[in-house]
Amino acid sequence: MLEVRNVSKAFGGKTILRDLSLGIGTGEIVSVLGPSGSGKTTLLNLILGLTRPDSGRILYDGEDLTDVPAERRRFNIVFQDYALFPNLDARANILYGLRNHPGASSAAEVDALVDLLGLREHLGKRIDQLSGGQRQRVALARTLVLKPRVLLLDEPLSALDGVIKESIKARIRQIAREFRLTTLIVTHDPEEALTLADRVLVLEGGGIAQYARPAELIGRPANGFVKAFILRQLEIKRENILALFQAARA
Amino acid sequence: MRRGGDGSAGGLRGPYAAFWSVAALAALFLALPVGAVAVRAFVGEGGAGLGAFAEAFRGGALPRALLNSALAAGLAAAIAAPAGFALAWAVRCSGLPRWARAAISGLTLLPMLLPTITYGFAIVYAFGRQGVVTSLLEAQPFPIYGLGGLTLGYVIYTLPTAFLLTRNALDYVDRRFGTVARLMGDTPWRAFVQATLRPMAGPIAAAFVQSFFLAFTDFGVPASVGGSFKTVAGLLYDRMLGSLPDFGVGSVIALAMLLPSVAAFFLLRWLGRAQTRYERPADDLPPPRNLPRDALAALLGLCSCLLTATVFCTVLIVPFVEAWPYATAPTLAHVRAVLGDPGLMAVCRNSLVAALGTAALCTLTAYAAALVTVRSELPAWCKDAVSAAATLSGCVPGMVLGLAFMLVFSGTPLGHSLLLIVCCNTFHFLNAPYLMMKGALEKLNARWETTGRLMGDAWAGTVLRVVTPNARRALLAVFGYCFVNAMVTVSAVIFVAGARTAVATSKIKELQFFGRFDDIFVLSLLILLVNLAATALLRLADRKAQP
């Protein structure tokens, strides 16, 4: 169980997150949704330990991690641009962390992960020879061999195009289930957030607008912002798509 | 890209180590010596006062030298900046074949591989009373000792820099503007003014200031063709290494040299910031066919090549004939004599060791400094201190730094050692390598260190295993820059090199005193060959490093 308790964070006098509290169950997938600048990345950085909260605590299974440095929390992240190491091939990228944590995964586990992510035939390739989706999967594998307790993904899909997006989404769900991995996914796309996650966290104005299951969010939006920001977008999308299909049928 | 921010302090041990190494070196080998010069100008053996100033200004020697330097440097810059731009235009905007553009670039840049002191002697051998050109023309084209020779030497010295500056800037001028202007019915000249000359005004001005700064602070050219036309650099040399060194007066002259340099440095920085940067157009279309334009470009290129060739053919001829111009039979005697002279060979060895040492130390220092400023989460004061050191290094002329080293380190165990030469060169050159490294490191993904840290790396681990391999091309370029500059520099070294640690350039100055010009040209040729070899090697390594 990952807990964020009464966390506040300001940058240069401007409050980004105010007295934020939430809990995420082990193995749960939560997506974080909010307009640009609403503090989604800041929240990830706080959980990771890259940024210190001005006040409040971060806990995991009851252990207070607020003062534990990032590298010892056993949380990990896949950045939006993946931050792969271009001087190393895909294999060396995936195995990078095992130098420092030799016991984290066995050879068999790494093999299984490579197969799960469909990377077997790409292991010897340089990073610049990989497609966007392949890079994404290498970055995921590099993170997962270290068996993090919490996996954070910052806009993991925004750099990918349509079809790959769906297959990566499925892959992320599968991994979270298989490893019982607590997963936090930042996104600004309501459709992505609602189809991917067990629960959706909507941030607005430094606080939580709503934190609920997708169906609940759709059925009972907590306030005008959720309605305007999420429901409206989804409705427009639905209407557009329905209109397309109707036109095709007519 | 924004970094993680105020993360835990545990990960800062590596960055602090890099910072303190750079800071300690910069304090000892830059701030302390330069500070000592500033203090020494005001405080003499007899206590504090303006005595040294009175002495330096007595008889008007210093003001006259300042004026002379400014005049010659200004003239040279006024020629080199537009000429450099014209050549850059010929190379970048014409339809000349690749080989021709490569030849123009190569020959225009060639003087960078030789010490400036050699230019002077080359000018004497080309345009002097008995010179190659003089005998061809049967008349001396212009008096070479004094303003004429000085200006020509400075032009040769600063033209490569002006060319490089304007060429790099031209790459950022969107050439489609020219096409648009032509399509809107502008004449070729108007289109050129609108689309090329206008946006290049800043870079041309920068080339002027940079050329002025280089010429104003250069020692090699006036040392060889200055004659009785005294420059600041010559005055400083006379006062310090002539008969009786006077540190007070030397320090005052050094300050007089430093102030315009500081002004030039900040003017350049301002010009660089004021410059609009256009996105480099993705489609680098070859320019449309245009015969008159290409003919003009070819003519410009030919002029530059001719200048380089006339002046430097002497470097290639004189060592291989008996006694230019009296006995012109080919011989290898001079080369053999130099190669067989243990003293001169020791000098060459010193040069090589000093250049390799400088390249290593300067590259490392610049790299560490750039890591601190762009790839660490150190507090702002650390980053400010590092960039201040780089700035100071960019402002301080070599001669001033050399004098400062003489003032501070003479009599210490470091005094006149090759190690001291290496340290002096490192902080003489540091600014450009630092900026090169900074530019390269800024382009790399800002998340690598964080990613490495989350996988258990210390900062230094990620720097070693990820950042460094990805910065290797920039590191190679910086290494080459430092090596070549260390091989040809004379201004600072002249004060630091000792009897047993003479390097080729300081030895050339000494050989001049004995009139041993054959040896001078052989040494120059050796420097040129070493630099050509180094450049070729580095180009090979760079090709290998290319992904």
Ligand SMILES: Nc1ncnc2c1ncn2[C@@H]1O[C@H](COP(=O)(O)OP(=O)(O)O)[C@@H](O)[C@H]1O
């Ligand atoms: N290290 C930092 N220093 C200053 N301001 C920051 C820093 N990190 C984030 N901010 C500011 O906090 C706000 C929220 O940023 P962020 O968390 O990146 O938003 P999001 O990811 O939701 O788009 C932005 O206005 C950003 O400028």
Ligand SMILES: [Mg+2]
């Ligand atoms: Mg963000």
